Amino acid sequence: MESVRAAVYLSVCLSVLTSLCQGQRSADNPLPAAPDEPVLRLAEALQGFLDEADSSAGLSMEKKASVIPRCDVGERCAMKHGPRIGRLCDCLRGAACNTFFLRCY
Template sequence: MESVRAAVYLSVCLSVLTSLCQGQRSADNQLDDPTLGLTTKELAEALQGFLDEADSSVGLSVEKKASVIPRCDLGERCAMKHGPRIGRLCDCLRGTSCNTFFLRCY
């Protein structure tokens, strides 16, 4: 019985301590405090400028590198013949495959 009472007292003390520490931490963290001489607004503007610059330089190269092949419906053309080679235009849906003779999904 005494061990249960001690555990309850200990849990109450720990909860009071954690709530006091949380209040201290929230008072320490101010949004407008200067960090390295910059305010939060200036840091946000610098980050936005960096992201805009990165978006303009990347362009469409990310979409090309993804190598995502679009899906074809049943009966739709899925490949194209280039001499002895066959190039894929799209990927057939589940349960169908690209027929190499007709070059369509069946």
């Protein structure tokens, strides 16, 4: 996801830089003025790319369950898997998960 964001930022910076540099051409080497149509096409393409990236990012965020629910005091907060302990939920502020009883206290 970070690489997509970096590519989008880079392309936006390059497009802004090229549009600013077009106004800085020297008078002794005049080039024909470019129509605004390619700039509009670039803007539309970038907008489509951003919309596509946002829609795919939303799907990947739904698949990931990175938010751990909260547990009340006395509820089971972990589960033992052999030598490892897996977290089921996060205890409320002021409470902690007891690793022997596997409950919030």
